Amino acid sequence: MATAVRVRPYRPGDQEGVLALGRSSGGLSPGLETDAADLATVSETYLASGGAFVVAEGEDGLVAMGGVLADGEGSGRIRRLRVADPDRAFDLGQAVLLALEGAASERDIERLVAESPDGAPAAPLYEATGYLVEGREEREDTRWLTVEKRLTRRV
Numbered sequence: 001m002a003t004a005v006r007v008r009p010y011r012p013g014d015q016e017g018v019l020a021l022g023r024s025s026g027g028l029s030p031g032l033e034t035d036a037a038d039l040a041t042v043s044e045t046y047l048a049s050g051g052a053f054v055v056a057e058g059e060d061g062l063v064a065m066g067g068v069l070a071d072g073e074g075s076g077r078i079r080r081l082r083v084a085d086p087d088r089a090f091d092l093g094q095a096v097l098l099a100l101e102g103a104a105s106e107r108d109i110e111r112l113v114a115e116s117p118d119g120a121p122a123a124p125l126y127e128a129t130g131y132l133v134e135g136r137e138e139r140e141d142t143r144w145l146t147v148e149k150r151l152t153r154r155v
Contacts, residue, residue: 052103
């Protein structure tokens, strides 16, 4: 039976858990990012720039996370979508993704963009949550998807 998980905004006390999750192999888009500089500075990189970062917390600590980097023009880029448990990647990933969409909408971000290796667990997740394929390209022997979603403005 799965344990209860709570998705919530990032807090500075989450820093060590975020770094550990970032080092884990549980990413929904493996190989997308290897540099952890943004994870060492979540408050500055994501929050201070007008973006968002959320975590999913279980009984034993952080089990999923994700962020949105705002570009200042009503668009944001989804980054660091990670889930520790591969058996729960879709459900937890979807919960984090929906929380990121809500946070982005609250910050007047109207369009989200994400990249993922084609065939990675994130690809069907984006499709199931209404993202449209914007493009595909080959990079270093990997086929990449770029997806986007227009967000409904919250009133």
